[in-house]
Amino acid sequence: MDYQEVLNNARKIIMDKCKVCPDCNGYACRGQVPGVGGKGSGQAFVRNREKVQQVKLHLDTLVDSGEIDTGITLFGKKYKYPFFAAPIGALEMNYHPSLNDLTYNEHIIAGCCDAGICGFTGDGAKDEFYEGPLNIISNNHGLGIPTIKPWDNKTIISKVRKAEASGVSAIAMDIDAAGLVLLAMAGKPVYTKSVDELKEITASTKLPVILKGIMTPQGALKALEAGAAGIVVSDHGGRVLDNTPATIEVLPDIVKKVKDKMTIFVDGGFRSGDDVFKALALGADAVLIGRPFAVAAYGGGKEGVRLYADKIGNELKEAMLMTGCHQLNDIDRNKVITV
Numbered sequence: 001m002d003y004q005e006v007l008n009n010a011r012k013i014i015m016d017k018c019k020v021c022p023d024c025n026g027y028a029c030r031g032q033v034p035g036v037g038g039k040g041s042g043q044a045f046v047r048n049r050e051k052v053q054q055v056k057l058h059l060d061t062l063v064d065s066g067e068i069d070t071g072i073t074l075f076g077k078k079y080k081y082p083f084f085a086a087p088i089g090a091l092e093m094n095y096h097p098s099l100n101d102l103t104y105n106e107h108i109i110a111g112c113c114d115a116g117i118c119g120f121t122g123d124g125a126k127d128e129f130y131e132g133p134l135n136i137i138s139n140n141h142g143l144g145i146p147t148i149k150p151w152d153n154k155t156i157i158s159k160v161r162k163a164e165a166s167g168v169s170a171i172a173m174d175i176d177a178a179g180l181v182l183l184a185m186a187g188k189p190v191y192t193k194s195v196d197e198l199k200e201i202t203a204s205t206k207l208p209v210i211l212k213g214i215m216t217p218q219g220a221l222k223a224l225e226a227g228a229a230g231i232v233v234s235d236h237g238g239r240v241l242d243n244t245p246a247t248i249e250v251l252p253d254i255v256k257k258v259k260d261k262m263t264i265f266v267d268g269g270f271r272s273g274d275d276v277f278k279a280l281a282l283g284a285d286a287v288l289i290g291r292p293f294a295v296a297a298y299g300g301g302k303e304g305v306r307l308y309a310d311k312i313g314n315e316l317k318e319a320m321l322m323t324g325c326h327q328l329n330d331i332d333r334n335k336v337i338t339v
């Protein structure tokens with residue numbers, strides 16, 4: 001199987017919800033939530049993608065030749081590349097019933113492990129959609145990061161205990177899911193969280209806690225104050241609020257406040273190894289990629305996921321070669337320009 005076959009297969013299966021566009025940019029699926037689009041006008045998803053495209057790389061091959069190392073260590077685990085599969089939930093509703101939240105995460109976790117990276121898993125109204133993926137992570141040497149919804153603190157802490165038992169190296173919480181009405185309708189309400197409430201969660205565990213859905217420097221500082229070890233600069237792929245700026249636009253100001261004090265992930269519209277390079281140049285430590293991993297899983301199962309990750313990894317390596325970078329630390333603000 002090659003990646004083109006993966007895309008062709010996926011197109012046949014998920015066509016009704018996702019057109020598997022040559023560039024996954026939020027136009028064809030505007031407003032389709034549930035579905036794969038951005039909320040409302042869909043501009044947040046579109047803008048995420050457009051602003052990533054407006055960053056360009058400086059070509060520079062006047063450097064020593066030598067090995068290129070794309071490796072990164074995060075929360076005590078070594079990974080081959082600085083990008084990961086973002087959590088994607090409610091697969092049957094958003095994409096197609098041929099995969100559900102369990103079978104999807106089997107492909108994501110195994111395919112990411114094969115590629116030397118890891119996948120974030122999600123959470124939902126049904127407990128099995130949190131616990132099933134957790135078991136899959138446990139069977140894959142703890143290589144996966146569960147993402148807990150912002151339920152009431154008692155429920156969150158009971159889910160943290162389950163994560164600890166499964167050997168994960170960190171947990172995440174998609175704090176920006178606080179407005180998801182579908183969960184409330186299913187009798188499982190989610191909430192916004194004060195710094196004190198977040199402190200109770202971070203203090204309840206030795207595991208590093210990553211808060212996903214930070215879009216302002218103030219939010220990043222609150223996450224730091226709450227004891228979070230990491231943040232994901234994210235607007236949930238444009239799915240929770242219509243008129244947000246692009247994640248790559250807000251990234252540099254957030255980086256100024258919390259760089260080297262916590263791990264900074266970013267997601268939203270990153271589609272290639274060059275795009276991962278751009279995020280790192282603007283100060284992120286690592287990138288999450290959402291929708292294209294879902295397409296890869298539908299079109300090729302765990303092999304599709306591995307093929308996609310290898311493709312992005314190879315592109316990143318090539319970008320590093322052509323910009324004079326041997327290690328991820330060499331990728332800095334001087335390597336890119338915003339047009």
Ligand SMILES: Cc1cc2nc3c(=O)[nH]c(=O)nc-3n(C[C@H](O)[C@H](O)[C@H](O)COP(=O)(O)O)c2cc1C
Nearest residue numbers: 086087088089094122174236237268269289290291
């Ligand atoms: C269909 C769909 C379902 C998602 N479900 C979740 C989820 O359950 N938990 C979560 O934290 N983020 C979820 N996200 C957001 C992604 O984790 C990620 O933030 C976003 O997709 C990144 O943008 P990208 O798809 O443009 O790469 C979902 C996104 C999509 C498209």
